[in-house]
Each structure stands twice: as structure tokens, then as C-alpha cells.
Amino acid sequence: MSTATEFQAKTRTGRIADFVDQRVGGSMMVKEFGRKIFPDHWSFMFGEVALYTFVILLISGTFLTFFFDPSMAETHYDGSYNPLRGVEMSVAYASSLDISFDVRGGLFMRQVHHWSALLFVASVSVHMLRVFFTGAFRKPRELNWVVGGVLLVLSLAAGFTGYSLPDDLLSGNGLRIIDGVVKALPVVGTYISAFLFGGEFPGTAIIGRLYMLHIMLVPALILLMVAIHLFMVVVHKHTQYPGPGRTEDNVVGFPVGPVYAAKAGGFFFIVFGVIALISGFFTINPIWNYGPYDPSPVSAGTQPDWYIGWVDGALRLMPGVLGNFSFEWIIPFPWGNNTLVLNVLLPALVPATVLLGLMFTWPWIERWITRDNREHHILDRPRNAPFRTAVGVAGVIFYSVMWAAASSDLIATHFHVSLNDVTYWLRALFFIGPVVGFIVTRRLCLALQRKDRDIVLHGREAGIIEMSPEGAFSERHEQLDEYKRYRLVSFESHDVIPAQPNAAGHISGPEKSRGALSRFFFEDRVAPVTPAELAEAHAHHGPAAVEGGEKAQIGH
Numbered sequence: 001m002s003t004a005t006e007f008q009a010k011t012r013t014g015r016i017a018d019f020v021d022q023r024v025g026g027s028m029m030v031k032e033f034g035r036k037i038f039p040d041h042w043s044f045m046f047g048e049v050a051l052y053t054f055v056i057l058l059i060s061g062t063f064l065t066f067f068f069d070p071s072m073a074e075t076h077y078d079g080s081y082n083p084l085r086g087v088e089m090s091v092a093y094a095s096s097l098d099i100s101f102d103v104r105g106g107l108f109m110r111q112v113h114h115w116s117a118l119l120f121v122a123s124v125s126v127h128m129l130r131v132f133f134t135g136a137f138r139k140p141r142e143l144n145w146v147v148g149g150v151l152l153v154l155s156l157a158a159g160f161t162g163y164s165l166p167d168d169l170l171s172g173n174g175l176r177i178i179d180g181v182v183k184a185l186p187v188v189g190t191y192i193s194a195f196l197f198g199g200e201f202p203g204t205a206i207i208g209r210l211y212m213l214h215i216m217l218v219p220a221l222i223l224l225m226v227a228i229h230l231f232m233v234v235v236h237k238h239t240q241y242p243g244p245g246r247t248e249d250n251v252v253g254f255p256v257g258p259v260y261a262a263k264a265g266g267f268f269f270i271v272f273g274v275i276a277l278i279s280g281f282f283t284i285n286p287i288w289n290y291g292p293y294d295p296s297p298v299s300a301g302t303q304p305d306w307y308i309g310w311v312d313g314a315l316r317l318m319p320g321v322l323g324n325f326s327f328e329w330i331i332p333f334p335w336g337n338n339t340l341v342l343n344v345l346l347p348a349l350v351p352a353t354v355l356l357g358l359m360f361t362w363p364w365i366e367r368w369i370t371r372d373n374r375e376h377h378i379l380d381r382p383r384n385a386p387f388r389t390a391v392g393v394a395g396v397i398f399y400s401v402m403w404a405a406a407s408s409d410l411i412a413t414h415f416h417v418s419l420n421d422v423t424y425w426l427r428a429l430f431f432i433g434p435v436v437g438f439i440v441t442r443r444l445c446l447a448l449q450r451k452d453r454d455i456v457l458h459g460r461e462a463g464i465i466e467m468s469p470e471g472a473f474s475e476r477h478e479q480l481d482e483y484k485r486y487r488l489v490s491f492e493s494h495d496v497i498p499a500q501p502n503a504a505g506h507i508s509g510p511e512k513s514r515g516a517l518s519r520f521f522f523e524d525r526v527a528p529v530t531p532a533e534l535a536e537a538h539a540h541h542g543p544a545a546v547e548g549g550e551k552a553q554i555g556h
């Protein structure tokens, strides 16, 4: 066919598709990307939820910008919410009230925005925990883990800047706390605060500035980072859980087109639908109940959004004795009289630095201790990496205690206990909780591994008690099928690598620490069942064991 007849033979849509394809090379991209294989597992869903809630935030946020006015100019409210009529407030607060009461669908969209923000940060956090507990951050994904970490920090920044915009009593109090933390920074604190608020707190500039950060800079950075993040997921290929036929060099799953594209599209609408349903039925952030921001009152029983609570909680846990500690008699400051406000500085900065510092550096810490520099595309089941799982649980407990402390007043009033007692208990848990969590989790993982070993070697207890002709009772044990057995035996267990001498025959200080950590983490370990052990067990139990009818004597 000549080019002309070929052109004639195509439908109008075909011709448009051709036109676009010849200019942007779309079919090549679809061919390349559409044939990518993704493994299937429910735990890979959290990253997707994070992505979809972010898209919902972009859509609902854009709607809000049509009506929100980020001005701190004074006005008298004259909207349709009667209890606040005539009350003096900022234009920002008045416009948020208008969105809630006078813009058609406005309250619904504010709630969609707020609920999806809560779900966004929650899904990002759970996604991060999934990646951590399965070891998906190992080589070659360390940098993508760091990009993820930046995304987490940006998500918190987006949440906090948004939460502060309506300029109601609650958001103003949140800003007051941030102002306190900034001012507590030695030497530069007061200058930074004055720069941020355009003079004395609260000033008249902060809402406008936060608005720019909230609707432009932070979402743009998140978009950029998400693009880099997903690009790396495609380049590295997705990890997969162990299973028959799955190796470090292949990916077993479905192609993006059409299976995943259809699934993902449908899932987006499910997430959107669920958020719309929640937003239609459940109030979130009823700013009309709080009133406009005024530095003097603080309402009792109010809570910050869940992801900011831990900072508030850490501040509540800190004993006041270290307040306004003057260091001059120890270190004479060259810049004159300067007070360190340790009761604000320590809780606001130390836990955050410890948690975020450990999070960003963990892939390298683990690689250093295990000396494992190989690529890993097969995930660990959390029980098969007891040391990592235990460290993760300790981190989660450390975080959760601070988070719980943000509700110390509510715990005291709801359970009719003394607020002081709640604080003392939480202070103790702050130190003891992570240690106990670490020990218990490691023991649990090792116990689960031993149970797996036992099941592989001796079969699963069927719960069927049989009586032999001689009158002895025994429980029937059923052997696992090939697939289940594979899942239980195919993992690696790190061995202790003692400190090694360097070329000059010396063992350096850091290498001694590495050796000690290696012993601490891997001394107690359960090795996977070897084929020889399996063959021996089967030989011992006889062919019945392989066929599915092994018996364990009760009382022996």
C-alpha cells in the first residue's frame, strides 16, 4: 500500500494517534513501560495509596485556592455562621469559614482535603515501614530510600503548613509552639523567628508565607521527588517476596498494560470514593468551634493532626527542671548573655534527629554491620531478619510513646487517672519501651523461625488425634506442599562476622564496634533448613511423612 492509501485507510482517531505518536514517540514508551512486569502483593498497595491520596490533595487543594484568602488583615465576620457573626478575625479565618458555610460543596472539599492529608501521611508512613521491615531498601535501592525519606519530611511540611492556614485558634497555637522551638535555638533563634514571622509573633505575614510554601514550593518538590522515586522503582524493578521460580534476576508478576493499569485505575477511584464517603459523613477540623486565633486562650482537649503529635508529646514529657538553663558559668559565650532553653530544645530536636538520622542512614548502617554488599531483589519476611525487625519495632515504640504523650490530658480525663501519673508512666516508657520492644520482638522472631523450621522438618500439627491398636495416642502431622515449604526455607540468616584486622594486622576502633554489633545482632540465630536436614527428617519419619501422614507420639 502506498503511503497515501495507508493514510486514507485509517480512521480519524487512528490518524490523530499517529500524528501524536510520530511527534512524541508514545507507542515506544507504552511498549517499553506497558510490558514491565510488577509482582503482586497486598503490601505493595501502600505506596500506591500514597500516590493516589497525593493526587486527591492536588485536586481538592486547587479547589480550595479559588476561595481561600491568605490575608491576615482584620475583618468582622458577616457570613452565615451565626455564633461568630460580628467577631473580629483575620481574612484567612473568615475565608475558611466561608468555604465551610457559604461556598457550595466547600465544606465537603475542605474535609476531602483534610482527610486525604491524614491518609496521605499515614500511607507514606506505613509504606516506609513495609519497605523497612522487608529489607527493600538494600542495594541497589538505598538512594531511593533516601528520596523516600525526603518525601516523608516534605509530607510533614505540607501537612503542617496546610494545617496552619485557616488561622483558627488551634492552628495559631501550633504556630506558637513552632515559634517557641525556633526561638529556643541558641544565638540565631530570635533572628530566625523575626525573619519567619516578619517581626514579633504572630505578625501579619506568616499566613501569606505559609500559603506560598503550601500551594507551590512543597507540592512542586513532592511532585519532583515522586517522579524521581517512581523512575527509580522502574529502573531497579520492583522487589518480590520469596517463592518458587522467583530469583534475584527475574520478576514474577503481571504486566503493567493492561493488568496493572486497569487495577491501578480502579484502585484510585476506590481510594477517592472511600475518602469522599468519610468526608461526607465525618467532621474533621471544625474550625468554627475553635474561634479565631488569639495568643491568650488554649482550648482543652484539642489535638494536633496525628503526624505532628509526637513533637507536642515530646515537649509534654520533658521535665521542666532544665528550663532556661544558663551556661555562662560553664562556657563563657563570646556573644554575651545567652540562655539555653533546654526543656524546649532537647525534646523538640533530639528525638526527631535520632529518628530521622537513623532512618536516613539505616541502609548503610546495616550494610556496614553485615558486610553484605550484594544486590537484593528478593524481600525478607520480617521474622527472618530478627535484628532489623526488632530495631524497627523499637523505633515505632519510641515514636508511639511520644505520640501518646500528645494525648496525655485526654488519657487522664477518659480513664480518670492523674495527669501526673500518666506523664511519669510515659516518661518511663520513653526509655524502657524501645528496649523491651527490641528484646521481645527479637525473641518472637526467633521463636517464629523455630516454629517454621519445625513445620518444615516434621510437618504441621493436624489436630487429629489417633489411637493405635496398642492404645497409644498420637497426633497426625501433615507435610507442607512444595510451594509452602519453599517459602519457609528460602531465606538467608546472617552469621556473626568478628572484627577483622586490617592490612597492618591491627583491629581498628570502628571495626571493633562493628564486630561487637555483629555479635549482638546475630549471635542468636536460626539457620534455614538445608536440603540435607530435610532429607534426613524424611528418612527418619519414613515415606508416610512425605505423603502426608506422619504421627507424633503424645507424651514422648
Ligand code: HEM
Pocket: 043, 044, 045, 046, 047, 048, 050, 051, 054, 124, 125, 127, 128, 131, 136, 137, 141, 144, 145, 146, 147, 148, 149, 151, 152, 155, 222, 226, 229, 233, 237, 238, 239, 240
Ligand atoms: C509521597 C510519598 C511516597 C510515594 C507516593 C511513594 C510511592 C511508591 C510506589 C508507588 C512504590 C512502588 C509500590 C510499592 O512498593 O509500594 C514505591 C516503592 C518504594 N518506595 Fe516509596 N513512596 C513514597 C514514600 C516513600 C518513603 C517515605 C520511603 C522510605 C523512606 C520510600 C521507599 C521506597 C522504596 C525503597 C521503594 C522500592 C520498593 C521495592 O522495590 O520493594 N517511599 N514507592
Ligand code: HEM
Pocket: 054, 057, 058, 060, 061, 062, 064, 065, 068, 095, 096, 099, 110, 113, 114, 117, 120, 155, 158, 159, 161, 162, 163, 164, 165, 166, 214, 215, 219, 222, 284, 285
Ligand atoms: C501533600 C500535599 C498536601 C497536604 C498534606 C495538605 C494538607 C492540608 C491541610 C491539613 C490543610 C488544613 C485543612 C483544613 O482547614 O481543615 C490544608 C489547607 C489548605 N490546602 Fe493543602 N495540602 C496539600 C497540598 C495542597 C495543594 C497542592 C494545594 C493547592 C494547590 C493546597 C491548598 C490548600 C488550601 C488553599 C488550604 C486552606 C483551605 C482551608 O483551610 O480552608 N494544599 N492543606
